[in-house]
Amino acid sequence: MMTVQLDVIQTVGLAVLVFVVGRWIKSKVKFFQTYFIPAPVIGGIICSLIIFAGVRGNYFTVKMNGVLQDFFMNIFFTGTGFTCSFAVLRKSGKLGAKLAVGAVIFLFVQNIVGVSLASVFGLHKLLGVAMGSISMSGGVGSGASFGPTLEAAGALDGTTVGVAAATFGLLLGSITGGPVAERLISKYHLKSSAVQSATTEEAKTFPLIERRFFDSVLLMLFAAFIGSYISKLLLLTGLNFPYYVGCLFGGALVRNIADMTHRELRMNELDVISNTALNLFLSMALMSLNINRLVALALPMMVILITQAVVMALWAYFVTFRTTGKDYDAAVMAAGHCGVGLGQTPNAVANMSAIIERNGPAPTAWFVLPVVTVIFINIMNPIIITLFINWLS
Numbered sequence: 545m546m547t548v549q550l551d552v553i554q555t556v557g558l559a560v561l562v563f564v565v566g567r568w569i570k571s572k573v574k575f576f577q578t579y580f581i582p583a584p585v586i587g588g589i590i591c592s593l594i595i596f597a598g599v600r601g602n603y604f605t606v607k608m609n610g611v612l613q614d615f616f617m618n619i620f621f622t623g624t625g626f627t628c629s630f631a632v633l634r635k636s637g638k639l640g641a642k643l644a645v646g647a648v649i650f651l652f653v654q655n656i657v658g659v660s661l662a663s664v665f666g667l668h669k670l671l672g673v674a675m676g677s678i679s680m681s682g683g684v685g686s687g688a689s690f691g692p693t694l695e696a697a698g699a700l701d702g703t704t705v706g707v708a709a710a711t712f713g714l715l716l717g718s719i720t721g722g723p724v725a726e727r728l729i730s731k732y733h734l735k736s737s738a739v740q741s742a743t744t745e746e747a748k749t750f751p752l753i754e755r756r757f758f759d760s761v762l763l764m765l766f767a768a769f770i771g772s773y774i775s776k777l778l779l780l781t782g783l784n785f786p787y788y789v790g791c792l793f794g795g796a797l798v799r800n801i802a803d804m805t806h807r808e809l810r811m812n813e814l815d816v817i818s819n820t821a822l823n824l825f826l827s828m829a830l831m832s833l834n835i836n837r838l839v840a841l842a843l844p845m846m847v848i849l850i851t852q853a854v855v856m857a858l859w860a861y862f863v864t865f866r867t868t869g870k871d872y873d874a875a876v877m878a879a880g881h882c883g884v885g886l887g888q889t890p891n892a893v894a895n896m897s898a899i900i901e902r903n904g905p906a907p908t909a910w911f912v913l914p915v916v917t918v919i920f921i922n923i924m925n926p927i928i929i930t931l932f933i934n935w936l937s
Contacts, residue, residue, distance in 0.1 A: 546604040555608045559827040562587035566827070577902070582894040584823055585718040588830025596835035608832050614787075616825035620890060621788040622768040623818020624914045625795020626811065629803055640912050642867045643877065644920045650859055650885060651677040651921070651928045657855055658848060659936065665844035669936045670699035675848045678929055679709035680856070681921050683888040685786050686710065690929060697937040709849055711833055716853040717887025718830075721879030721895035724860050728875040729903065736872050736904025752813075760813040763798065770794040789922050792915075819897065822890055829890075856885045876900065876909035884917045892917065 550558065566587025570576040576586060598604040655676035662672030674694055679687045687710040691703025699705075728734065771794020778785040778793075802809050860878040868874040876896050883892030893914055900906055 545599075545602050548604055548606045550606065550608045552609045552612055555610075555828065556612055556824065558591070558608070559824050559831065562591050562827045562831045563823055565590065581722055582718060582826065582898050584826035584894070585715070585830055588827055588833065589715070591831035592833040592835050595831075608828070610828070610832070613825060613828040613832075616821040616828070617890060618768055618771070618788050618791045619764065619821040620818050620825055620893075621918075622764055622771055622791040622795040623814055623821065624889070624893070624918070625767065625771070625792040625797075626764075626799045626809065626814050626818070627911050628792070628796035628799060628915045629911075630800055631803060639868055639908065640916050643864070643881075643912060643916045646859075646863055646867055647881070647885075647917050647920055648924045648928075650856075650863075651681055651925055653855065653859065654680050654852060654885070655928065655932050657852060659932070661844070661848045661851060665847070667844060668699040670694045670697055670702065670933065671705050672848070673929065673932045673936070674699065674702050674706040675709045675845065675852065676932075677925055679706045680713050680852055680886050681884065682710070682925055682929070683713070683786075684710040686925070686929075690933075693933060697933060705845065708834070709845070712849050713852075714829060714887040714891060715833065716849065716856075717883040717885070717891035718826075718894065720853050720857050720886060721860070721882035721892070722898060724857050724882055725875045725879035725895070725899050728861065728865055728878060729872070729899075732870065732875075734872040734875050736900075736906060756810060757813050760810050761817060763809075764795075764814060764817050767791075767794045767798040770797060785922055789918060792918055796915075822893060822897075825890055826894055853886055856882055860885070872903070873906045873909040876906040877913045880909060880913040881917070884913075884921065889914055889918050 563584050564587070566583035566585065569586050569590075570581065570583050575581075595606050598606070655673050658672035658674070658676030659669045660672070662669050662675070671694070674687065674691070678690050678694075682690070684707055687706025687708075688703060691706045694702030694706070768791050771791035772787075773790070774793045774797075775785065775787045775790025778790055799809065801807075860881045864881045865874045865878040868877050876899050879895040879899055880892040883889070883895040896906065896909060896913070900910070
């Protein structure tokens, strides 16, 4: 079987092609537009299926360079950090608190669902945790990190199960949020209340000037640089904080220093940089999905993961939406919660971006959900996982 080895540039080039193809297909297929399926997801899945066919037919396999995938993810989170203004958080403090409590409670729900179904199918209960908040809310990094601990506690293949479940979760998180938001928006006739102010004012205040745009790029990179050291400091707490959390705090630190010193930031330019990084990250993550591993999963595992997606959708529809205001922003947050609760925060923001692109801005959702879910899930999830491991060992 031939092995196609892609270097850094070739991998990014493929990601660009994947995104362009996905965007073109989305523009032609109403289903994808109706349910807000992001373009990187469409193109990425097609690419991963082609690679899967090559592997299964013993024709070829593709090895990609993932260095820039992590880079783009961290730049995206740095950009998300720039939206973390304390002034904004104060304005929506109660809303953020409600969302945080709901997100943390749902971590317990995911583990209870996973453990219960694992018991029904005769699997080790800790594998249920691997298919619970470890992989669903924690992501691939969490699955790989906690896997050895699960195996040491008697759950064989804990790492493989956790990583595979998290990989599948990236897909589930991207395709679940859109239908939930579409149903809520349609049922309650919800509309954005910020359509006019979010477009015309930005265009008048921030014309595109090359030097100023380059300054925004430099500021984004500098904030990520600061965030890399914050990430090292977070590790000293003994908790398993992903690297990108430090980058988020780096962006937030620079943003709030700018607020306190009354320095005006060109947020539309920073958003362009952040969104570009997001689209490239998602394209690279989804085009490298190991479909072969997913096909090899046992039926019980597939049932558990699909059940997790259904439970997440119901939670977002009945709990997240209602506790965050039952308005348009709440519907956008429900879609975002599906993304972060089954995949990762970039999935959440991609879900919200797709809805905002069609229905108009949701500034409260855009500011609150990424900040609250990233901070509280990454702080509480390792603690909750540890509690379940100690309980079930």
